[in-house]
Amino acid sequence: MTAPLLQLAGVTAYYGSIAALKGVDLEVGAGEIVTLIGANGAGKSTLMMTIFGSPQARDGSITYDGQDITRVPTHEIARLKIAQSPEGRRIFPRMSVLENLKMGAAINGFAHFDEDLGRVFGIFPRLKERAQQRGGTLSGGEQQMLAIARALMSRPRLLMLDEPSLGLAPLVAKQIFSVVKELNERDGLTVFLVEQNAYHALKLAHRGYVMVNGRITLSGGGRELLEKPEVRAAYLEGG
Numbered sequence: 123m124t125a126p127l128l129q130l131a132g133v134t135a136y137y138g139s140i141a142a143l144k145g146v147d148l149e150v151g152a153g154e155i156v157t158l159i160g161a162n163g164a165g166k167s168t169l170m171m172t173i174f175g176s177p178q179a180r181d182g183s184i185t186y187d188g189q190d191i192t193r194v195p196t197h198e199i200a201r202l203k204i205a206q207s208p209e210g211r212r213i214f215p216r217m218s219v220l221e222n223l224k225m226g227a228a229i230n231g232f233a234h235f236d237e238d239l240g241r242v243f244g245i246f247p248r249l250k251e252r253a254q255q256r257g258g259t260l261s262g263g264e265q266q267m268l269a270i271a272r273a274l275m276s277r278p279r280l281l282m283l284d285e286p287s288l289g290l291a292p293l294v295a296k297q298i299f300s301v302v303k304e305l306n307e308r309d310g311l312t313v314f315l316v317e318q319n320a321y322h323a324l325k326l327a328h329r330g331y332v333m334v335n336g337r338i339t340l341s342g343g344g345r346e347l348l349e350k351p352e353v354r355a356a357y358l359e360g361g
């Protein structure tokens with residue numbers, strides 16, 4: 123692995139008195155695609171939200187680019203060039219595609235807006251065709267593209283994606299994964315991907331982690347994890 127861009131050490135997080143993260147160690151190296159897989163309720167989304175400060179980590183530390191961000195408030199995290207596309211996409215449904223993209227660009231004061239817009243429209247031509255359409259009327263796959271495109275408009279160094287393939291037809295999910303791969307290979311974008319679609323996500327990833335009940339139980343190379351009988355049995359076969 124290259125030098126870690128994001129590093130979690132012994133992170134715990136709680137909802138009330140219930141522990142959702144029970145001491146998580148995880149690293150994402152600069153230029154890597156790292157995937158976190160796990161069953162429903164394992165704590166994957168919580169982990170992503172904890173990096174963004176809500177819920178805040180109770181114990182342990184979160185370091186980004188050498189800076190301790192464990193207690194940095196959520197609204198300041200985006201300024202650190204970390205962007206996320208949350209589960210459920212959460213685009214602005216009443217705003218047009220273009221307005222949604224402007225929201226993404228607002229974080230860096232619309233610097234390079236035209237250039238960045240041209241770039242994301244190059245990646246997602248479908249969004250260019252639908253620039254004036256309301257976000258809420260896009261198909262599921264298009265909304266996912268918009269959520270990723272909006273995140274890219276802030277020129278992130280680290281892109282965090284929470285279940286980008288959720289609810290998408292297999293072919294559309296494949297397109298989303300291939301865009302992620304391209305962004306990583308071509309632009310060196312670092313990606314942290316949370317997925318239930320273990321096969322595609324691990325195939326794509328340089329490294330992966332498996333989470334069970336708030337703890338990391340396995341880690342290794344993406345393809346190495348795909349070969350492991352316990353991963354196959356729990357996340358691939360019949361799934």
Ligand code: ATP
Pocket residue numbers: 137142160161162163164165166167168169209318
């Ligand atoms: P999924 O794949 O189903 O989205 P996940 O791995 O992302 O699951 P989380 O959403 O992080 O899992 O949930 C971890 C645990 O924390 C679950 O038991 C869940 O019920 C609980 N939890 C999540 N959000 C809250 C909340 N706001 N209040 C209380 N408990 C919560």
